[in-house]
Amino acid sequence: MSSERDAERDAILAALRPVVDGIAATFGPVCDVVLHDYRTPEESVVAVAGSLTGRAVGGAMSEIGMRVLAHGDEAQDELNYVTRTRGGTLVKSSTMVLRDSTGAVFGALCVNVDVTAVTQVHGLLGALAGLGAAPAELPTTTFGNDIDSVVDALFDVHQSKQRGSWAELDRAERLELFGGLDTRGVFAVRGAVEQVAARLGISRASAYNYLSRARAAHDTSTGGPA
Numbered sequence: 595m596s597s598e599r600d601a602e603r604d605a606i607l608a609a610l611r612p613v614v615d616g617i618a619a620t621f622g623p624v625c626d627v628v629l630h631d632y633r634t635p636e637e638s639v640v641a642v643a644g645s646l647t648g649r650a651v652g653g654a655m656s657e658i659g660m661r662v663l664a665h666g667d668e669a670q671d672e673l674n675y676v677t678r679t680r681g682g683t684l685v686k687s688s689t690m691v692l693r694d695s696t697g698a699v700f701g702a703l704c705v706n707v708d709v710t711a712v713t714q715v716h717g718l719l720g721a722l723a724g725l726g727a728a729p730a731e732l733p734t735t736t737f738g739n740d741i742d743s744v745v746d747a748l749f750d751v752h753q754s755k756q757r758g759s760w761a762e763l764d765r766a767e768r769l770e771l772f773g774g775l776d777t778r779g780v781f782a783v784r785g786a787v788e789q790v791a792a793r794l795g796i797s798r799a800s801a802y803n804y805l806s807r808a809r810a811a812h813d814t815s816t817g818g819p820a
Contacts, residue, residue, distance in 0.1 A: 600633075603700050606692060607631055610703060611641045617705060618643035624708040630655055631701045632663055635783050636741045638701070646706050647679065653739030657748055658689055660779030662702055669699050676709065677735040680747075684710045685735075745786050748778050749793055760794045772801075773808035781805060 607629065614627045626644025632655070639653040647656075655663070658677075662669045673688045686709045692701040752774045763771070772790075780786050791801035 599694055599696070599698075602694050603631075603633070603692075606694070607640055607701065610692075613703070614641045615643045621705075621707060626706050628704045628706070629701070630659055630704065632659070633700060635659070635663060639739070640701075644706075646683070646685065646708055647737035648739070649737065650739050654741035654744055656737050657735050657744055657778065658687070658704070659702060660744070660748070660782065662689060662691060662699070662779070663782045664777060664779030665699075667693075667697060667699050679735065679737060682710075683708055741783055742789060745780055745783060745789055746793070748775060748780050749790055752778075760796065768804055769808045769811055772804045773812055776805060776808060776812075 610629055614629050618625055618627045623644070624646070626642065626646040626649065628639055628647070628649050629641040630638040631640045632638055636654055637652045638655040638659060639649050639651055642649045642651060642653075658672070662672075669691050671688070671690045673690075674686060675688075676684060676686050678684055685706050687704060687706045690703045690705075691699050692703065693699055752771055760768070775781065775790065780790070787801050787805065788798055791798050794801070
């Protein structure tokens, strides 16, 4: 059954490869399209057209992909959301999950469009019209081919929300840190627990212990299995 399901998923990905090129060609150089196979999170990119986010075949999923992976088969399409790359480019994206015939999520088709110039023109017209509302602060997303850099970026975001170093955090804050990372899908990546432990200066066993406790606390609060 597993081999049949893998064959089905491979066929879906193969059918979408021409679609990747077609969408990118339609939008031109302001767009890139990325096809992901989540069976291999560390090198999930199986097809890419365009260079907006600097992706390459064999590259890792982004923070957005990790979030989809964390939701598993409950993941839903995320359409027309705007984020900012670390280089400052404003990107409007849509992430459409891929499912096999059983409904299991195994990948995603992602479309990214550079809207920086459009946003600048919108701001200029607003200023000329006397509409001086400040633009909303947009989240920064790390698009990288190296999964370690994506994990590090997510770790830095969550740690910046804490009031001090690991040694200064109380038990609840430590569980919150691990729970937040887990919700974002960080620990679905192979080796992420060890990577986070190294960043915190704690042992691998301690990291697994905090992760287990954070998951247990989450299950209890949501009414899931304890």
